[in-house]
Every structure is written in C-alpha cells, then in structure tokens.
Amino acid sequence: MLRVDGLSKIYRVAEKQPGLAGTLRHFIRRRTRDVVAVQDVSFRIEPGEMVGFLGANGAGKTTTLKMLCGLIHPSAGEVQVAGYRPQRRQAEFLRRITLVMGQKQQLLWDLPPMDSLRVNAAVYGIPDGVARRRVSELADLLELGEELTRPVRKLSLGQRMKAELLAALLHEPEVLFLDEPTLGLDVNAQARVRQFLADYNRRTGATVLLTSHYMADITALCPRVLLIHQGRLFHDGPLDALTDQLSPEREVVLELEQPVQREAVAGLGQIERMEGCALHLRVPRDQLTTVVAQLLDRFAVRDLEVKDPPIEALIGSLFRKGQV
Known part of the structure; x- marks a missing residue:
C-alpha cells in the first residue's frame, strides 16, 4: 500500500543576525544554509498493516507524513501510496487517504461538528443517506452523541479529538496517517481512541501509519515500528523483537514469607535489591521458567511478579544513540 524509496527533504533557510545591523546585512547579502529534515528513507507497508513511526522531536516524522500525503514535495526519492504519487494530489488519491494531526484541527470553531461533517460529505460527494449512516456508525464507535450538535469551542479536548477523527474517516479512507492523535488527552480518552482505531482497522482493513509520543498507543496498536533519528531511518521491524533485543533480561519481584540470606538465592539471577x-x-529471558520454578520450590512465596523494563526507557535510549 505504501512504497517509499530514498525519500529526502532538504529545506533552504535564511540566517540572520539579531539587531538592526544584522537586518541590514541580511537585506543586502542574504546568507542561507541547508537543513536536512529527512534523508534517504525507504520502507514498505502492506495493506491492512498498523505501523508505528517513532522518533524524538524534530526527527522528521511529521515531514515524512506530509510528503506521503502530498502536502510538501520531496527533494529526492520516490513515493507511492495506494498506487498514486502523492505530490500530484489527484482527487481519487485524496479520497483514499486521510491525515489527522493532534495539534491541528479541521472542524470550524464556532459551528457544531455536524455542520462540518455535512461540508465534508459534500466535498467528497457522499450521498446524504450514506453520510448519515456513516456518521451514526462512527459516532457509536467513538461514543459521541449530543457533542455533535454543540459548537466545537464548547467541547472538551477529548470530545473534539473524537469529532476530528469522525470527520477524517467519514469518506472511509483506505490509508490513515495519524500524527499524535491522542495528544493532550487524558488516560481514559486515550484508551477509547486506541480501541476505536483498532476496531476501525479490523472492520475496514485500513492501513495505518501512526506517530505518537505515548508508547501505550504504539504497544496497543502497532506490531511493527519504524524508528527515525535526525532524518534517517535506523530500524524497521517487530516491536516485540526490538524489546527482546534491547532487554534480554526480565525482572522477578518476590514477596517471601520470611527474609532469606543473600547466599540462598545465589545462582538464581542478578540480585537487584533485598529489603x-x-x-x-534480574533473570535472562531464556532461564526465566527454570528460575521461577526453583524459587517456588526453595522458598515460601507470598507473591511473585515478572515484569519487563518500561518500553519508554528502552525506546528513549535508542533515540539518544540513534541506532539499535
């Protein structure tokens, strides 16, 4: 569904020193420099896949999404989305995609969402009966009711984002580009939006490319992740395999009936703390079953928990290094 080969975007920006003297020099002799936003990015996404696109702020995620939508032209490389070249912005291509940006809005601020939905239906040539049915179905999935008849400015952020999603999906796009769709939402609203996106993907088979700074969005929705650092793609693969590679050990937390000596647990793993x-x-993943069985056999255990290291910490370390 998506084919990206050697995609690059370079911006030429002007450099100006502060103050009046800097302004005059800038007026007489303008100096510029090239800023590389995206460099030599290549990947494939099959129909129906949900793929996470991760990177630190300024890594090139939003620029890449805008090139995939045709909003900006690449400096180099080839892109095909659903068989179309995005930069041509053909009407049939635009009917097959949608872009949701958590920090932007398409709904008119002083009008109820329903009025904007009618405008969207007219723009996409959706018959009135079909539009009403789709609005009803999506509103049920998003748990929207009377919110659709209140001015957007009177909606909470969570309600507005769900209405934005409804507007973006009214024409039943085949490809969803989601840029921080849960930005600023509370925990419950984030969970509802994630559940909706998972249901929509199962129901329609839509292809989804998702960026988010909330790792819960990625772990809940995206089996595969792309990692980008300073404009370069440095990882493309399953999220589970990446987690296993970054953290070959798991943490075992026990609450015992009575304290034991350090020597009693020697050889059962690395002791992080005894209180x-x-x-x-900390136990190697391939020894976990054996070690847990030995712990239960040797000691009177009140409670036992096996935990993975926080995924946020693992991904954060990758962004700092820029490599796997």
Whole structure:
C-alpha cells in the first residue's frame, strides 16, 4: 500500500543576525544554509498493516507524513501510496487517504461538528443517506452523541479529538496517517481512541501509519515500528523483537514469607535489591521458567511478579544513540 524509496527533504533557510545591523546585512547579502529534515528513507507497508513511526522531536516524522500525503514535495526519492504519487494530489488519491494531526484541527470553531461533517460529505460527494449512516456508525464507535450538535469551542479536548477523527474517516479512507492523535488527552480518552482505531482497522482493513509520543498507543496498536533519528531511518521491524533485543533480561519481584540470606538465592539471577521479605532479581529471558520454578520450590512465596523494563526507557535510549 505504501512504497517509499530514498525519500529526502532538504529545506533552504535564511540566517540572520539579531539587531538592526544584522537586518541590514541580511537585506543586502542574504546568507542561507541547508537543513536536512529527512534523508534517504525507504520502507514498505502492506495493506491492512498498523505501523508505528517513532522518533524524538524534530526527527522528521511529521515531514515524512506530509510528503506521503502530498502536502510538501520531496527533494529526492520516490513515493507511492495506494498506487498514486502523492505530490500530484489527484482527487481519487485524496479520497483514499486521510491525515489527522493532534495539534491541528479541521472542524470550524464556532459551528457544531455536524455542520462540518455535512461540508465534508459534500466535498467528497457522499450521498446524504450514506453520510448519515456513516456518521451514526462512527459516532457509536467513538461514543459521541449530543457533542455533535454543540459548537466545537464548547467541547472538551477529548470530545473534539473524537469529532476530528469522525470527520477524517467519514469518506472511509483506505490509508490513515495519524500524527499524535491522542495528544493532550487524558488516560481514559486515550484508551477509547486506541480501541476505536483498532476496531476501525479490523472492520475496514485500513492501513495505518501512526506517530505518537505515548508508547501505550504504539504497544496497543502497532506490531511493527519504524524508528527515525535526525532524518534517517535506523530500524524497521517487530516491536516485540526490538524489546527482546534491547532487554534480554526480565525482572522477578518476590514477596517471601520470611527474609532469606543473600547466599540462598545465589545462582538464581542478578540480585537487584533485598529489603526484608522483598526480593528483586534480574533473570535472562531464556532461564526465566527454570528460575521461577526453583524459587517456588526453595522458598515460601507470598507473591511473585515478572515484569519487563518500561518500553519508554528502552525506546528513549535508542533515540539518544540513534541506532539499535
């Protein structure tokens, strides 16, 4: 569904020193420099895939999405989305995609969402009966009711974002570009939006490319991730495999009936902490089953928990290094 080969975007920006003297020099002799936003990015996405697109601020995620939508032209490389070249902005191409940006809005501020939805239906040539049915179905999935008849300015951020999603999906696009769709939402609203997107993907088979700074969005929706750093793609693969590679150990937390000596747990893993009846171990993943069985056999255990390291910490370390 998406084919990207050697995609690059370079901006030429002017450099000006502050103050009146800097302004005069800039007026007489303008100096510029090239800023590389995206460089030599290549990947493929099959129909129906949900793929996470991750990177630090300024890494090139939004620029890439805008090139995939045809909003900006690439400096180099080839892009095909659903068989179309995005920069041509053909009407049939625009009917097959949608772009949702958490920091932007398409709904008219002083009008109810329903009025904007009628405008969208007319723009996409959707018959009135079909538009009403789609609005009803999507509103049920998004748990929207009377909010559609209140001015957008009177909606909460969560309600507005759900209405934005409804407007973006009214024409039933095949490809969804989602840039921070849960930005600023509370935990419950984020969960509802994630559930809606998962349901929409299962129901329609839509292809989704999702960027988010909330790792819960990625882990809940995207089996595969693309990682970008300073405009370069440095990883493309399954999220689970990446987690296993970055963290070959798991944490085992035990609450024992009574304290034990450090020597008693020697050889069962790396001891992170021992405080009274609490014991924290780090155990290699391939030895986990054996070690847990030995712990249960040797000691009187009140409670046992096996945890993975926080995914945010693992991904954050990758962004700092820019490599796997």
